[in-house]
Amino acid sequence: MQERQTILVAMDSFKGSLSSAQANGAVMEGIRQINPNQSIQSIEVADGGEGTVAALTGPFNLTRRKVTVHDANGRPTEAVYGHNKKTKRAVIEVASACGLPQLKKEERNPLTATSFGVGQLITDALSSGARRIYLGLGGSATTDAGVGMLQALGYRFLAQDGTEITEMQELTSLASIDETRVHPALEDCQFTIICDVDNVFYGPTGAAYVYGPQKGASERDVVELNDRLIHVAKVITEHTGIDVQSIQGAGAAGGLGGACSSLLQAELKRGAELILEETGVMAQVADYAFIFSGEGKIDGQTFQGKLPQAIGQFGHRFGIPVILLGGSVDAQIEHIRTAGITAAFSITQQPVALEEMMQPKKAYDTLKYTAANLYALWMTMR
Helix, strand or coil, rough: CCCCEEEEEEECCCCCCEEEHHHHHHHHHHHHCCCCCCEECCCCCCCCCCHHHHHHHHHHCCCCEEEEEECCCEEEEEEEEEECCCEEEEEEEHHHHHHHHHCCCCCCCCCCCCHHHHHHHHHHHHHHCCCCCEEEECCEECCCCCHHHHCCCCCCEEEEECCCCCHHHHHHHEEEEEECCCCCCHHCCCEECCCCCCCCCCCCEEHHHHCHHHHHCHHHHHHHHHHHHHHHHEEEHHHHCCHHCCCCCCCCCHHHHHHHHCCCEEEEHHHHHHHHCCHHHHHHEEEEEEEEEEEEEEEEECCCCHHHHHHHHHHHCCCEEEEEEEEEECHHHHHHHHHCEEEEEEECCCCHHHHHHCCCHHHHHHHHHHHHHHHHHHHHHH
């Protein structure tokens, strides 16, 4: 049997510091400091959030398209998505239109934030010929149950007296959904939502309670948002016959997952699963000696369906050691091992302030240094 020679580098982004491509570059540079001739394959990866378009640009042969849309607060913003006219594919990141990083802390208000801009991006893609749309759900600033997105696509949300609901605060008055004016191309369009969470639509593990606080919601706001989601779920179920609350991932992106699954008949896929399928990694599995992966913070959430866990499961399935690298590691060894991961290492070499550690050059250099040391250790054990 031929010895495996290639190292696969599949780093997720270090949010606020390094993109997936930059993190991959740091690891590869570290390896080549020790052995310039080492065979390496790198793939950009993402789990539905930041970097999803970049990760699928190569596999799907996408070109970038820039569009002016509404941000979460209704202001004009430039958003970019990927499109392939020949294959009629488009890849859209929710965060590109209504992302949390676009808003200053004092501007965050999930009670009024809207996903309307996401619907504008979908509309542009449909008008440009896309009929296979991939929607990455990570990083949104909204908890509007996807209503804003659907409104931009022509759905009308009506109160009992037939008046149209236009403000998110009015959602508890929702009585019915009207589809007579929806974009005609939706009928022929297939949607795939790319998501790394299993949260339900509402309740203690739903969109409002789990993600509302990081989007600026107070305790009182969370209760109000959750009540809205319960009410919207009831109306969607009456309209479609689909129990939104039973859908895994329905609570992703403030309820966008549920809206897409029920009203757009979207298929749910894990980001890592999709990337591994589309990059051809599976076909080359016999070549890999081991895998470097990781993200900015490795903790309990990493092992709840996020990308590094999926990479670990992939490696375990084919008997390939997987090493995770992170800015910090706060996880029990049993969680790491159960996920199929060989070991996880922090790239932080000494006590340092978080702000300093997140500076791109600092993050790059320490990631490179750690990868070089681990690679050197692996070389001695071959």
